[in-house]
Amino acid sequence: MKLIIGHLYADLMNIYGDMGNIIALKKRAEWRGIEVKLKVKSLKSKIKKGECDIFFFGGGQDQQQSLVASDLESSGKGKIIKEEVERGIPLLAICGGYQLLGQYYKPHNRPKLPGVGLFPAYTVAGDKRMIGNIIIDTQFGKLVGFENHSGQTYLKKTGQPLGKIIKGFGNNGGDQTEGCIYKNAVGCYMHGSLLPKNPALADWLLEKALKIKLEPLNDSLELQAHLQALMLK
Amino acid sequence: MPYMRLLLAILAGKIIALLTRFFHIGGGSAAPGLYALKIEPKLIEKLIINIPKNIVITGTNGKTTTARILAHIAQEAGLKVIRNHTGSNLERGIASALIADYRLPTTDYRLGIWELDEAAFNSVVPKIKPDIIIFLNVSRDQLDRYGEVDKIVNDWCDTLSKLDPKTTVLINADEPDLAKLKNCFSNTKEFGKKDLKNIKLNGLNGSEFKIKNLIFKINLPGMYHIYDALAAITCAKLLNLPVKNLTNFQPAFGRFEKLPFGYIFLIKNPAGATEVFKTIAPHVKPRDRLLLALNDNIADGTDVSWIWDSEFELLPKNHTYVSGTRAYDLAVRLKYADLKAVVEPNLKKALQEARKGLKGSLFIMPTYTAMLELQKILKKRYWEET
Numbered sequence: 001m002k003l004i005i006g007h008l009y010a011d012l013m014n015i016y017g018d019m020g021n022i023i024a025l026k027k028r029a030e031w032r033g034i035e036v037k038l039k040v041k042s043l044k045s046k047i048k049k050g051e052c053d054i055f056f057f058g059g060g061q062d063q064q065q066s067l068v069a070s071d072l073e074s075s076g077k078g079k080i081i082k083e084e085v086e087r088g089i090p091l092l093a094i095c096g097g098y099q100l101l102g103q104y105y106k107p108h109n110r111p112k113l114p115g116v117g118l119f120p121a122y123t124v125a126g127d128k129r130m131i132g133n134i135i136i137d138t139q140f141g142k143l144v145g146f147e148n149h150s151g152q153t154y155l156k157k158t159g160q161p162l163g164k165i166i167k168g169f170g171n172n173g174g175d176q177t178e179g180c181i182y183k184n185a186v187g188c189y190m191h192g193s194l195l196p197k198n199p200a201l202a203d204w205l206l207e208k209a210l211k212i213k214l215e216p217l218n219d220s221l222e223l224q225a226h227l228q229a230l231m232l233k
Numbered sequence: 234m235p236y237m238r239l240l241l242a243i244l245a246g247k248i249i250a251l252l253t254r255f256f257h258i259g260g261g262s263a264a265p266g267l268y269a270l271k272i273e274p275k276l277i278e279k280l281i282i283n284i285p286k287n288i289v290i291t292g293t294n295g296k297t298t299t300a301r302i303l304a305h306i307a308q309e310a311g312l313k314v315i316r317n318h319t320g321s322n323l324e325r326g327i328a329s330a331l332i333a334d335y336r337l338p339t340t341d342y343r344l345g346i347w348e349l350d351e352a353a354f355n356s357v358v359p360k361i362k363p364d365i366i367i368f369l370n371v372s373r374d375q376l377d378r379y380g381e382v383d384k385i386v387n388d389w390c391d392t393l394s395k396l397d398p399k400t401t402v403l404i405n406a407d408e409p410d411l412a413k414l415k416n417c418f419s420n421t422k423e424f425g426k427k428d429l430k431n432i433k434l435n436g437l438n439g440s441e442f443k444i445k446n447l448i449f450k451i452n453l454p455g456m457y458h459i460y461d462a463l464a465a466i467t468c469a470k471l472l473n474l475p476v477k478n479l480t481n482f483q484p485a486f487g488r489f490e491k492l493p494f495g496y497i498f499l500i501k502n503p504a505g506a507t508e509v510f511k512t513i514a515p516h517v518k519p520r521d522r523l524l525l526a527l528n529d530n531i532a533d534g535t536d537v538s539w540i541w542d543s544e545f546e547l548l549p550k551n552h553t554y555v556s557g558t559r560a561y562d563l564a565v566r567l568k569y570a571d572l573k574a575v576v577e578p579n580l581k582k583a584l585q586e587a588r589k590g591l592k593g594s595l596f597i598m599p600t601y602t603a604m605l606e607l608q609k610i611l612k613k614r615y616w617e618e619t
Contacts, residue, residue, distance in 0.1 A: 015373065015381065017538025020569075027569045061381040132535070146536045193541040196565050221568055224576075225561035232529075 002035045003209060006052030008081070009060070009068050010040040013096055016148060018058030020193020021092060024202050025054065031217055034210070043071050047080045054090045054209035055081060057097030059191070062107060065096050069113035072100060078116035085118055090184035090208035094194065098179070098187030099123040099151055119180040119187050120159040126152040126173075133232045134168030134190060136178045140200045142166065144229035145190030153189075155180055162188050184208040197225045239280075242273035246332035262321035266328030277324065277360040280331040284315060287345035287361050288468060289354070291389075292369025292405075294505040295461040296322065296348040298453065298488050299369060302465035305482045307344050310474045316346040323353045327361070344472070351385050355392045362396075365471060367403045367464050371410045372504040373539060382410060390417035403467060405460060424467040432459065436516045437496065451479050453489050455512035457505075492611070494588060495595030499604050500525075501533065503542035506598075510547040513596055517549045520593030525567075526557040526580055526603035533600040537562050545570040556583035557603050580606050 005025055026036045041047050060068065072078035081101075085091055091101075099105045102121040105113040115122070127150070134147045143163060152172035155161060161171070162179030170178030170189070179188025186201070188194070195202040199219045207214055246269035253264055269276055281287060288303065290296050304314045315334045317326040327347055349357055351371070358366070368389070371382055393402060394417050402418050404411050406425030415421050431448070433441040439452040440459055444466060451462050462479060469476050484490065490497040498513065500506035517523070529535050537559050545566055553574040555563040560578040567574045577583035580603060587595055599607055 016536065017541035020538065020541025020566075023541065023569050061383045063383055146538055148536065191536065191538045193538055196541070196569060197562070221561060221564050221576075225559075225565045228559065228561045 001033070001210065001212075002037065003029045003206070004037045004039060004051065004053045006047065006055045007038060007040050008055055008057040008097065009042050009064075009071075010058070011042050012064040012068055013058045013060035015059050015061070016095070016146075016191040017193040018056075018094060018191075021056055021058075021094070021195045024193065024195035024199075025056070025206065028199070028202055028217065029206055029210075032214060041077065043067070043075075046075075047077050047084075049080065049084065052084070052089070054205060055084070055092070057091065057093040057101065059095030059097060061096075065100065065105070066107075066110075066113055068096075069100055069105070069115070072116055073114050082116055082118045085183055085185045088184055088208070090205045091118075091186070092195070092205060093185070093187040094191060095149055095189055098189065099153065101185075101187055102153065102180075103156075105151065118185060119182055120156040121153050121171075121180050121187075122156075123151045123153040126150045128173070130169035130173050130189075132168055133229065134170065134178065135166040135230060136163030136168070136170065136190075137166055138163035138201075139181075140198065140204060142226075142230065143190065143194070143198045143201060144226055145188075145192035145194050145197070147189040148191060149189050153180075162186055192229070197222060197229055199223075238273050239276065242269040242276050243280075243332050243335050245269055245272055246329065247335075250329070250333060262318060262329050263323070263325045264329070265332050266325035266330075269332055270325060270328050276328050277331065277357065280335060281345065281361055284343050284345040286472065287347065287363040288365045288367065288472075289358055289361060289363040290346070290348045290367045290369065290464075291351060291354045292367075293351065293372045293502060294508075295369045295457065295464075296350075298458060298461040298484060299367065299464045300346050300348045301484065302451075302462050302479065302482060303468055304346050305479065306465060306469045306474055306476055307346070307472075309477060309481075312474070313341055313343040314346055315343055317348060322348045322350045324357050324360075327357060352388075355388050358392055359395065363400060365401045365403060365468055366393075367468055368408075368411050368414060369405055369460065369464055370408045370504070373502055373542065386410060386413055389414060393418040401471060403464065403471075405464065407460075422467075422471075424463050428463060428467070429459065432456075437513070447476070447478070449478050451482060453484055455508055457508045457512075458489070492595075492597075494591060495521075495597060497597045497599065497604065497607065499601065500543070500598045501601055503539050506540075506543040507547070509598060510544060514547050514549055517551055517596060518593050519551070521551055522587055522591060522593065522595050523548065523551050523553040524583060524587045524595060524597045525553070525555050525563055525574075526583070526597070526599040526607070527555070527559045527563045528557045528600050528602045528606075529559050530602045532602050540566045545572065548572060554583050554587045556580045557600065581610050584610060 029036050101118040102115045104115045105123045108125045129150045131148045161177035162181045165176045199222045246265035250265040307314050317330040402421045406423035430443040437454050441450050498509040555574045560576050564576045
């Protein structure tokens with residue numbers, strides 16, 4: 001069995017430990033005897049339908065983010081990613097990636113960046129940076145991470161949040177929601193890195209990608225780190 | 234009575250420094266400045282004019298080592314040096330150092346060497362009005378405090394554009410992210426690989442290199458330390474200081490420290506940690522052990538995501554211990570690099586365990602506050618043992 005991970009704009013959108021999510025997906029598949037191939041999809045590459053089993057989209061800085069936003073639109077990659085998610089391909093997007101997969105992102109003093117429109121959400125730049133440890137309650141149990149963003153994301157009526165805030169700011173620091181889940185695509189603001197300390201979510205994404213039920217792993221260290229994070233200030 | 238206010242601020246700072254030392258509630262490198270600045274917000278501007286030449290050093294990695302090498306060169310040349318010690322590189326650290334130094338009359342020629350962190354740089358440089366500024370490098374470090382790399386460089390640019398054009402700005406030419414700074418200021422000079430010849434990395438024993446016709450030996454391992462030395466030497470030459478070899482130079486505690494039973498290497502961000510792993514990996518022998526300690530206090534950065542951007546995969550599969558307030562995060566990181574570790578969050582206990590039955594050397598890699606903790610533990614032990 002083989003797993004192909006499509007790492008979107010890995011060279012431009014890759015901060016705050018985004019690599020940890022790729023490492024977690026790769027290792028947790030390999031430990032189960034599944035061969036993993038990593039494909040970086042960036043400015044000059046094309047994405048074919050059915051080429052990747054799962055996508056990861058990390059965060060970026062403002063300049064890179066606008067470059068990527070226009071490439072998603074002009075190259076048609078945004079449309080393909082959306083179609084792939086529509087047919088059930090799983091995706092994880094953190095921070096900047098999450099923002100670009102919404103309907104639009106409006107930075108300070110600059111024109112709107114177009115979004116892919118995958119998540120029924122939009123983001124506006126805020127004045128306050130929302131920084132700190134974050135805990136949310138979700139269908140995967142409690143998720144722990146670290147958020148660091150000034151963009152405020154608002155879900156449309158049809159948007160389903162990934163979870164409810166137990167601690168931290170979340171989407172916009174106001175409505176107690178964090179992230180968005182649409183079909184098998186998850187977008188959120190949680191760094192940390194997210195997947196290593198939240199193995200339930202990592203395995204859910206892998207199961208959706210491989211369309212099989214996975215054997216559980218010994219996650220005692222991961223769960224200890226998770227527990228430690230639940231108790232952080 | 235503006236002068237009275239300054240004297241009052243200095244007095245308050247000196248008393249706080251005395252009290253903190255007396256009651257052992259800190260090293261006196263931050264609190265005196267913090268409170269004195271509340272009494273006299275212009276304290277730095279008013280005291281710094283007594284110092285004829287001032288150098289500012291900033292960057293993500295290597296500030297303390299560069300400052301120490303430059304201070305070493307200046308002191309060998311007979312200059313009195315004033316600098317902020319112990320990595321206290323915010324405004325309060327500068328103020329504390331100036332207060333501690335304040336004596337009347339102030340006639341001797343002195344050199345101020347100030348290390349400033351990426352963010353404090355912008356607020357403090359206009360107050361110091363330095364003669365020379367050194368930019369070492371910029372990479373991800375505690376982004377929860379500093380913001381993103383682009384933003385850091387843009388802010389530096391803004392600060393430079395408002396400075397006296399007579400200031401000299403020294404830039405590491407081999408750091409692509411710093412190249413932009415050349416457009417923000419007219420009087421810039423570069424240092425980099427182009428200046429270095431005959432580089433010899435002698436493992437943990439240090440390195441050798443040649444600049445023009447002079448051979449330098451430093452007892453610091455790794456290429457990254459050669460850059461620190463080069464920055465200091467370039468600056469010293471601009472100051473017309475005589476530069477001799479650096480064999481007498483002693484590194485700062487924990488940056489790279491030789492202990493009777495091993496070594497300490499500070500790790501604090503992906504670029505720095507990966508350099509450390511690359512430097513030690515070829516020299517770790519089968520009977521050596523590793524001890525890594527990760528804290529998430531403010532001075533370490535409260536976001537520990539950075540460990541996932543650091544290449545722990547480079548570490549050898551030796552007997553390893555993990556410790557610190559986020560010991561389990563480290564254990565998970567190592568697990569995903571196919572490395573096993575014993576978890577002991579209490580650093581003192583972890584150190585004891587790691588030394589028990591140790592036949593080789595212990596390579597200790599702590600984050601900043603874990604290093605300070607280690608310094609305390611080891612000092613106490615030295616006293617007990619000697």
